[in-house]
Amino acid sequence: MPYSNLETxxxxxxxxxxxxxxxxxxxxxxxxxxxxxxxSAALHLLVEEGYGALTMRRIAAACGLRIGNLTYHxxxxxxxxxxxxxxxxxxxxxxxxxxxxxxxxxxxxxxxxVCGLILExxxxxxxxxxxxxxxxxxxxxxxxxxxxxxxxxxxxxxLLDIVAEMRPDLDPQGRENLAxxxxxxxxxxxxxxxxxxxxxxxxxxxxxxxxxxxxxxVKTYRRTQT
Amino acid sequence: MPYSNLETxxxxxxxxxxxxxxxxxxxxxxxxxxxxxxxSAALHLLVEEGYGALTMRRIAAACGLRIGNLTYHxxxxxxxxxxxxxxxxxxxxxxxxxxxxxxxxxxxxxxxxVCGLILExxxxxxxxxxxxxxxxxxxxxxxxxxxxxxxxxxxxxxLLDIVAEMRPDLDPQGRENLAxxxxxxxxxxxxxxxxxxxxxxxxxxxxxxxxxxxxxxVKTYRRTQT
DNA sequence: AATAAAGCTTGTCAAGTGTCCTAATTTGGA
DNA sequence: TCCAAATTAGGACACTTGACAAGCTTTATT
Numbered sequence: 001m002p003y004s005n006l007e008t009x010x011x012x013x014x015x016x017x018x019x020x021x022x023x024x025x026x027x028x029x030x031x032x033x034x035x036x037x038x039x040s041a042a043l044h045l046l047v048e049e050g051y052g053a054l055t056m057r058r059i060a061a062a063c064g065l066r067i068g069n070l071t072y073h074x075x076x077x078x079x080x081x082x083x084x085x086x087x088x089x090x091x092x093x094x095x096x097x098x099x100x101x102x103x104x105x106x107x108x109x110x111x112x113x114v115c116g117l118i119l120e121x122x123x124x125x126x127x128x129x130x131x132x133x134x135x136x137x138x139x140x141x142x143x144x145x146x147x148x149x150x151x152x153x154x155x156x157x158x159l160l161d162i163v164a165e166m167r168p169d170l171d172p173q174g175r176e177n178l179a180x181x182x183x184x185x186x187x188x189x190x191x192x193x194x195x196x197x198x199x200x201x202x203x204x205x206x207x208x209x210x211x212x213x214x215x216x217x218v219k220t221y222r223r224t225q226t
Numbered sequence: 227m228p229y230s231n232l233e234t235x236x237x238x239x240x241x242x243x244x245x246x247x248x249x250x251x252x253x254x255x256x257x258x259x260x261x262x263x264x265x266s267a268a269l270h271l272l273v274e275e276g277y278g279a280l281t282m283r284r285i286a287a288a289c290g291l292r293i294g295n296l297t298y299h300x301x302x303x304x305x306x307x308x309x310x311x312x313x314x315x316x317x318x319x320x321x322x323x324x325x326x327x328x329x330x331x332x333x334x335x336x337x338x339x340v341c342g343l344i345l346e347x348x349x350x351x352x353x354x355x356x357x358x359x360x361x362x363x364x365x366x367x368x369x370x371x372x373x374x375x376x377x378x379x380x381x382x383x384x385l386l387d388i389v390a391e392m393r394p395d396l397d398p399q400g401r402e403n404l405a406x407x408x409x410x411x412x413x414x415x416x417x418x419x420x421x422x423x424x425x426x427x428x429x430x431x432x433x434x435x436x437x438x439x440x441x442x443x444v445k446t447y448r449r450t451q452t
Numbered sequence: 453a454a455t456a457a458a459g460c461t462t463g464t465c466a467a468g469t470g471t472c473c474t475a476a477t478t479t480g481g482a
Numbered sequence: 483t484c485c486a487a488a489t490t491a492g493g494a495c496a497c498t499t500g501a502c503a504a505g506c507t508t509t510a511t512t
Contacts (some may be wrong), residue, residue, distance in 0.1 A: 034460095066462075069459075069461075076501075077500060087302060136361075137276075173431075177431050184419075184432075187414040207399070211446075217445065256488085260489085294469090
């Protein structure tokens with residue numbers, strides 16, 4: 001059990017843990033606690049003020065630490081930020097893995113539920129603020145790019161299962177692309193109907209449009225031979 | 227004519243000008259030239275290295291200028307960045323306004339063309355790299371948020387016209403949301419199938435999926451009364 | 453109580469940041 | 483040609499940044 005410390009977890013009403021901290025090993029418990037407080041403070045800073053606010057001093061101040069102490073736990077800023085992004089992304093991965101456990105008989109219902117959860121998550125301040133930062137970072141940092149794409153691979157897993165069940169006739173590449181399109185469609189709504197965005201209030205109808213649209217395209221899509 | 231200096235413009239094969247510089251007024255022509263070179267260098271830096279690389283010194287170095295000269299043209303960094311983002315966004319707005327001129331008889335064909343152009347643009351390095359930065363900035367800078375949303379309002383305009391023609395029975399709010407969903411869906415693909423992204427090579431099939439899906443949902447969507 | 457490891461404080465360092473100021477140089481019209 | 487305005491150069495300022503080192507305090511274990 002490499003990772004632990006998740007907070008709550010309710011079936012079909014999943015609340016994402018803020019961060020999934022790596023398993024504690026070695027050192028005193030006090031050290032681990034401050035280590036986790038550092039990452040929590042850094043996440044808070046990232047969400048509230050953006051990536052540019054993630055300086056060693058601001059992170060230290062945000063959790064009442066001296067800079068020297070901060071560099072004791074994370075020798076470099078790079079190391080700290082990697083740990084932060086890893087714990088952050090891992091928390092999402094755990095959520096998506098939980099979604100895989102859905103057991104509705106009809107794939108149509110599962111699709112609606114999965115999309116409902118994702119679109120609900122998109123409206124949270126954390127997700128609305130963090131993911132654009134990740135996308136921007138991914139453009140110039142291979143580590144972030146691979147880590148984010150790994151996350152999305154897991155996120156597509158449940159969509160892929162549903163598509164496969166609904167369309168056993170379709171070849172794997174076509175199914176992959178259908179799941180990818182559905183996932184990307186929802187991610188795109190972040191910028192428009194996410195937390196405090198202009199169309200936040202329209203998310204209800206947008207969700208109906210999205211789900212209806214996704215069901216249709218999955219049912220009817222015919223791959224054209226290239 | 228407040229803005230000028232666009233480069234090329236071919237009907238239905240639109241290439242976006244890098245930046246749409248504000249009209250020159252007052253001062254020598256040399257001053258305007260360096261001003262534009264500064265913004266071009268800043269854009270290049272933004273695309274190649276991200277927002278974090280936009281420091282006064284790096285921008286100055288990128289166009290062979292001394293910092294003193296840079297601050298003569300743009301007294302503050304804030305002022306420079308605002309000018310950059312404005313010229314950048316304005317270039318996109320000009321493109322979207324041009325799309326409005328499409329005159330195909332069938333709205334279905336216009337939809338396919340508009341989406342084709344947008345998805346083509348998404349695959350460029352500039353768009354793939356710049357927009358995530360804008361989305362991230364918009365979360366903590368009201369100026370950027372409003373400017374970006376203003377851009378998207380124009381981008382949706384052509385989609386809205388098409389939807390209105392295809393669905394005169396639908397109420398305005400429903401049409402707005404359909405256009406919004408279509409626009410957001412395509413934006414979401416940036417992260418997955420944009421420039422040098424993992425599924426860049428799948429953009430062809432993704433485009434077919436998207437257009438087929440958009441046509442279906444526009445044709446069949448029934449707004450549920452709330 | 454002793455002790456070694458872990459945790460933390462304090463101070464310092466060079467490098468980088470935005471901004472400002474003064475003096476030189478260039479420009480374009482009179 | 484000349485000159486005032488526009489532009490450029492160069493340097494300086496106060497401040498922040500990440501990183502480091504030497505010493506002090508706390509912790510857990512024997």
